[in-house]
Amino acid sequence: MSARLPLEGMKVADFSWFGAGPICAENLARYGATVVRVESEAHVDGLRSVQPFATGKTGYNVSGYFNNYNAGKLGVTFNLSTELGREMGRKLIRWCDVFVTNQTSRILEQWGYTYDDLVKINPTIIAAYQPMQGADGPHKNFFGFGAVLNAITGYNNLSGFPHRPPMGLGTNYPDYVINPGHTLIAILAALRYRKKTGKGQRIELAQIESSVAPLAPAIMEYTENGRVITRNGNRLAYASPHGAFRCADNTWQDQPEDRWVAFGVFNDAQWQALVEAMGAPAWAGDAKFATLASRKQHEDELEANVTAWTRERRAEDVMTLLQSKGVPAGVVQNSRDVLTADEHLKARQYYQYLDHPETGRAAYDGPPFRLSKTPGTLKTPATCLGEYNEYVCKELLGMTDDEIAEALVEQALF
Amino acid sequence: MRKRRAMTESALSDLRVLDLAGETGVYAGKLLADLGADVIRIEPPDGDPLRDVPPFFHDVHAADHSLTFFHLNTNKRSVTLDFTKPQGRALFERLVKSADIVIESYTPGYLDGMGLGYDGLCKIRPDIVLTSITGFGQDGPHARWAWSDIVGVAMSGMMTLAGDKEDPPNRPYGNQGYVCAGIDGAAGALMAIVHRDNTGEGQHVDVSMQEALSINQETAMMVFDMNQRVATRTGARGLIPIDLPGIGVFECKDGQVFAYLGSPGGAPWTVMLDWMIAEGKAEDLTEGENLEVVRQLNLRFLTALVQEPEKLPARLKVLSHMREVFQRFCLSMDKWTLYQEAQKRRLMIGIISTPEDLAKNPQLAARHWYQDVQHDHLGETVRYAGPPYRLSQTPWTMRRRPPLPGEHTVEVLCDELGVAPAELDALRAAGVA
Numbered sequence: 001m002s003a004r005l006p007l008e009g010m011k012v013a014d015f016s017w018f019g020a021g022p023i024c025a026e027n028l029a030r031y032g033a034t035v036v037r038v039e040s041e042a043h044v045d046g047l048r049s050v051q052p053f054a055t056g057k058t059g060y061n062v063s064g065y066f067n068n069y070n071a072g073k074l075g076v077t078f079n080l081s082t083e084l085g086r087e088m089g090r091k092l093i094r095w096c097d098v099f100v101t102n103q104t105s106r107i108l109e110q111w112g113y114t115y116d117d118l119v120k121i122n123p124t125i126i127a128a129y130q131p132m133q134g135a136d137g138p139h140k141n142f143f144g145f146g147a148v149l150n151a152i153t154g155y156n157n158l159s160g161f162p163h164r165p166p167m168g169l170g171t172n173y174p175d176y177v178i179n180p181g182h183t184l185i186a187i188l189a190a191l192r193y194r195k196k197t198g199k200g201q202r203i204e205l206a207q208i209e210s211s212v213a214p215l216a217p218a219i220m221e222y223t224e225n226g227r228v229i230t231r232n233g234n235r236l237a238y239a240s241p242h243g244a245f246r247c248a249d250n251t252w253q254d255q256p257e258d259r260w261v262a263f264g265v266f267n268d269a270q271w272q273a274l275v276e277a278m279g280a281p282a283w284a285g286d287a288k289f290a291t292l293a294s295r296k297q298h299e300d301e302l303e304a305n306v307t308a309w310t311r312e313r314r315a316e317d318v319m320t321l322l323q324s325k326g327v328p329a330g331v332v333q334n335s336r337d338v339l340t341a342d343e344h345l346k347a348r349q350y351y352q353y354l355d356h357p358e359t360g361r362a363a364y365d366g367p368p369f370r371l372s373k374t375p376g377t378l379k380t381p382a383t384c385l386g387e388y389n390e391y392v393c394k395e396l397l398g399m400t401d402d403e404i405a406e407a408l409v410e411q412a413l414f
Numbered sequence: 415m416r417k418r419r420a421m422t423e424s425a426l427s428d429l430r431v432l433d434l435a436g437e438t439g440v441y442a443g444k445l446l447a448d449l450g451a452d453v454i455r456i457e458p459p460d461g462d463p464l465r466d467v468p469p470f471f472h473d474v475h476a477a478d479h480s481l482t483f484f485h486l487n488t489n490k491r492s493v494t495l496d497f498t499k500p501q502g503r504a505l506f507e508r509l510v511k512s513a514d515i516v517i518e519s520y521t522p523g524y525l526d527g528m529g530l531g532y533d534g535l536c537k538i539r540p541d542i543v544l545t546s547i548t549g550f551g552q553d554g555p556h557a558r559w560a561w562s563d564i565v566g567v568a569m570s571g572m573m574t575l576a577g578d579k580e581d582p583p584n585r586p587y588g589n590q591g592y593v594c595a596g597i598d599g600a601a602g603a604l605m606a607i608v609h610r611d612n613t614g615e616g617q618h619v620d621v622s623m624q625e626a627l628s629i630n631q632e633t634a635m636m637v638f639d640m641n642q643r644v645a646t647r648t649g650a651r652g653l654i655p656i657d658l659p660g661i662g663v664f665e666c667k668d669g670q671v672f673a674y675l676g677s678p679g680g681a682p683w684t685v686m687l688d689w690m691i692a693e694g695k696a697e698d699l700t701e702g703e704n705l706e707v708v709r710q711l712n713l714r715f716l717t718a719l720v721q722e723p724e725k726l727p728a729r730l731k732v733l734s735h736m737r738e739v740f741q742r743f744c745l746s747m748d749k750w751t752l753y754q755e756a757q758k759r760r761l762m763i764g765i766i767s768t769p770e771d772l773a774k775n776p777q778l779a780a781r782h783w784y785q786d787v788q789h790d791h792l793g794e795t796v797r798y799a800g801p802p803y804r805l806s807q808t809p810w811t812m813r814r815r816p817p818l819p820g821e822h823t824v825e826v827l828c829d830e831l832g833v834a835p836a837e838l839d840a841l842r843a844a845g846v847a
Binding site: 148164191246 | 424425426441445449466467468469471472473481482484485532549550551552553554555556557559560561562564565566567568569570571572573574575576577578581582583584585586587588590593594597598599600601602604605606607608609611612613615617618619620621622624625626627628629630631632633634635636637638639640641643644645646647648649650663670671672674677678679680753754757760762763764765766767768769770771772773775776777778780781783796797798799800801802803804805806807808
């Protein structure tokens with residue numbers, strides 16, 4: 001086991017907020033980087049005011065939404081609407097190796113933190129920007145956040161059942177892996193290049209481009225075959241049955257709770273295994289279900305028959321039975337399942353529990369990938385607003401007590 | 415011995431990657447290849463199952479026509495090699511010697527059983543980075559369970575949040591489990607390479623699709639952890655218990671838009687009203703109580719509303735009327751006009767893009783995002799998705815169309831490894847290459 005994490009010694013100035021920026025920077029912290037997270041009472045991360053809050057607690061430091069993306073960081077409050085605050089921000093930019101932000105270019109221009117500004121202060125900086133639409137083009141000033149981005153980038157039209165409006169995925173999906181994950185890849189590539197050549201660079205992840213890229217096959221269906229596909233529920237062209245099937249209801253806090261198992265049958269062996277698991281019912285022997293092509297033709301009836309079987313059983317039991325026969329199956333788990341019931345996640349200790357001064361012990365998402373010799377970890381819980389002002393100003397930026405006092409008086413540290 | 419390739423202006427051009435991954439991990443290799451790595455896809459001589467994944471170019475189901483394969487294999491080379499056979503394995507081991515990263519997505523234990531797991535690969539190449547991208551990860555009670563994309567999204571906790579309460583939970587389109595696992599696999603491989611650059615030490619990267627997807631639960635995990643409440647899917651209305659004017663899906667002339675008027679950072683409803691007046695479509699929103707509500711409508715107003723039950727019925731009537739007038743306004747316009755004109759006014763309205771809309775998006779066109787790539791065997795160019803990121807010094811590039819099956823077998827095995835052409839012929843006859 002190596003004591004040194006891959007990014008130890010690397011310095012990150014995290015000027016981001018909401019999801020895509022902070023999650024990326026949190027993963028840099030997880031693998032050893034020193035990450036300073038810049039906020040201000042005058043420009044608080046909106047997630048600090050969004051539920052959930054630790055039960056019975058109020059204030060900026062108790063949102064689980066914010067906290068999950070901001071562990072392992074040193075939070076400071078530099079008021080960037082003051083010149084002294086922006087000067088302290090520039091000190092941080094001089095100090096850092098990597099700068100991350102998903103602020104709009106309008107705000108970055110106000111602050112004086114465009115790439116052209118940054119390289120004057122720090123010529124070898126790696127600066128990662130995450131604009132919605134990119135720094136040029138007719139829509140460069142269009143704005144939005146995940147909920148609208150889901151729609152613009154095609155996820156909403158393509159997901160869900162055809163008889164419903166394109167309502168989306170219930171979350172701001174690209175904010176959590178697609179955009180922060182792509183950004184992390186770009187930063188790591190840039191770090192490597194800098195190590196070899198001494199050159200920094202500008203990274204621009206236009207969130208629309210990053211989010212649309214994985215949907216390429218649907219677009220190619222249009223550009224190459226002239227076909228405009230749309231949402232088709234849980235069905236898949238090359239598997240049948242394929243979907244989520246209702247199981248016996250559960251009771252949770254005295255209320256009935258619907259339970260579902262998801263599985264897909266991709267080949268004849270898996271179909272035979274499913275039939276066997278169901279106890280070889282007569283309907284399953286009908287020729288109309290014998291091949292993938294014929295199952296696709298009779299999919300409504302097939303799904304109804306399968307559901308008649310699953311509805312009588314616990315989702316966990318269907319999953320275990322199908323898995324024992326080699327059919328890929330899983331319970332449609334909810335948050336209670338993943339935190340308290342899933343023996344596998346528990347055995348792998350995926351969720352990391354950290355003691356936070358205001359929320360108490362709380363769960364954080366674990367590592368996106370595990371490195372056998374340098375396992376990443378969140379060393380500290382989510383940073384409170386301004387928690388590390390003194391440490392960062394003194395120890396990292398070399399400010400004197402007098403300078404810090406002036407910053408407080410001027411509300412530059414605010 | 416391995417040959418070091420010359421360093422060009424690319425972040426990863428000195429890296430060789432062997433890509434053994436199936437659908438679960440294949441995006442990882444593409445991400446590395448598009449940033450300059452030499453990614454060699456090792457395909458079974460009797461056919462790579464990934465080449466059977468629809469849709470197909472011009473709907474022709476053939477090994478060199480899968481559009482899904484095309485998308486996921488840009489910039490890669492292809493070698494056909496059966497490394498489960500002894501002669502194939504010997505060549506595979508020589509390839510491993512020349513490689514920095516191996517990406518695979520076999521059931522955990524499969525490669526170990528052949529002596530080609532992490533320990534086995536280390537004997538061949540001590541600083542190798544093995545990146546394993548699987549449904550559930552390398553250890554734990556479900557490690558060897560069967561998986562597919564829907565199993566990952568179901569088990570991660572994100573699927574239960576999508577869809578209408580009356581329907582089954584919705585799987586997101588486009589194998590998002592494979593996408594997220596692939597992204598985390600590429601990031602993990604690069605993180606391990608950064609460590610190797612620092613220390614000379616390789617390691618095993620373990621990506622579990624279930625875990626990679628967990629953070630997509632948004633707040634659900636924290637809601638249960640902090641408040642012991644189970645979040646579930648709420649359909650088109652989202653978390654808002656009443657139908658609000660200008661929030662949700664709205665029909666327009668030729669499609670739909672998603673609107674979120676009054677959201678923080680965006681323009682208020684009064685700006686919307688001015689636009690409706692200018693278009694002659696404000697109806698009676700300029701009058702009396704309607705105007706009063708338009709002027710006040712924001713999140714604080716709504717919160718206060720819930721606390722004043724005596725005012726609620728009258729207010730709800732106004733809100734419902736505003737929604738109808740707004741819907742009529744949307745129906746009078748086409749989706750692109752509505753989207754672009756709203757954005758000019760900082761009104762939060764987004765087009766609900768179909769794949770055709772994505773193909774025609776003026777912003778993507780102006781930034782030359784799509785990449786046309788010539789496919790000689792098809793006699794045509796194929797249009798590809800462009801870069802997820804733009805790096806100023808080491809740009810994402812489309813250097814090479816996706817390979818035909820075994821297109822680079824001779825180049826890699828004979829020209830680079832020094833296998834004699836006659837030997838390759840013999841391997842081919844034996845079904846090994």
